[in-house]
Amino acid sequence: MDAGKFLDDLLKKPESLDRLATALDAGGLFDGLPTTVRRVLFLGMGSSRYAARVAALRLRAAGIDAAADYASTSLGYPPDPATLVVAISATGGSRETLEAVARHHGVSFVAALTNKDGSPITKGADHVIPMLAGPEEGGVACRTFQHTLALLLALFDQRVGQGVDGALVRRAAEATQDLLDRRSDWLPGVLELLDGPHGVYTIAPAERLSSADQSALMVREGPRRQATACETGDWAHVDVYLTKTYDYRALLFPGSPYDGQAMEWVRERGSTVVTVGGEVAGQAGGVRYRHDDDPGVALLTETLVAELVAASWWAHG
Secondary structure (H helix, E strand, O other), rough: OOHHHHHHHOHHHHHHHHHHHHHHOOOOOOOOOOOOOOOEEEEEEEHHHHHHHHHHHHHHHOOOOOOEEEOOOOOOOOOOOOOOEEEEEOOOOOHHHHHHHOOOOOOOOOEOOOOOOOOHHHHHOOOEEEEOOOOOOOOOHHHHHHHHHHHHHHHHHOOOOOOOOOHHHHHHHHHHHHHOOOOHOOOOOOOHHHHHOOOOEEEOHHHHHHHHHHHHHHHHOOOOOOOOEEHHHHHHHHOOHHHHHHHOEEEEOOOOOOOHHHHHHHHHHHOOEEEEEOOOOOOOEEEEEOOOOOOHHHHHHHHHHHHHHHHHHHHOO
C-alpha cells in the first residue's frame, strides 16, 4: 500500500468512469444473465458487500427478492436454480467469496463481478461482468468500489426492464472531476474540522449507507485512524451516546428524514459535523459538488471527500 499511489488512483477516477460509461453505452455487459429468476443474491466482503447491500435494498424496493450476504456466513441461502448469484471481488481472490460461491456452482446461475480477468472467481462462473476500473496501484479499493456501485445500479436497471446506458456514470464523472478540481478550496477546512482526538464518524441514510461504510473504511485503511459508520436514523439509538463524552466529529451525508433528529443532539452537545452534498442546520462546514442533488450521482461520488481526507492524513502521517 502506498499513499502517493492511492492519491494517483483517486485522480484517475473521472477518466475511469468515462470508460465505464462508454462500455455501458455499448451494451453487452449483462447479456446472458437469466431474465427470470426468483431471487438475486449478492455475495462479497468489505467494500464489495457495502455496495451490494445498497443494490439489494433497491431491488427489494422494486419488488424483487434480493439479499446481500456476508460471503463468510454459514447460514446463507441454499443453492437454487431460481437464484441469480452475483459474486463480487475486485481482486477475484477473496477467500470467503470463493468458498461461498463454490456452493452455488452447477445449481444457481453465477455471475462474477471482478476487476481481474481470469481471476479465481471467474472459474466456474456462468457469466463474468468486468469492473473496468483499471489497476489500483495504491493497494486500496477506491475506483473498484465506485465501479462496483455503478455496475450494480446498471444491473438494477436491467432487472427492472429499464434501459442500461452510461448517462448516470458520466454525471458522476463530472461530479468527481469537480471535487478534484476544487479540492484546494474545500479540503484544508475539512481536514481541520475532522482532525480530532477520538476519530471520525460517518453517517448516511440507509439508501446510501455504503457511503458511510466506505468512508470510514478509507480512514481506517490508509492513515490507520479510528473511524466508524452509522445509519442516520439508527444514530439516535446507537451512536448519540458518544457525543456526551467524546470530541465527536462526523462526516454526514444528508438525505435522511432523520437528519434533523441527529443534528438536534449535535447542536445541544457542541459536536462537529461536516456535510457532503447538502446543508443541515448546525453544521460546522460542508462540501458541495456538481450534480449533488441527484441521489444516484451522490451515491457514486460522495465517498471521494473521505478518500481525499484519508489520502492527505496518510501522506502526512
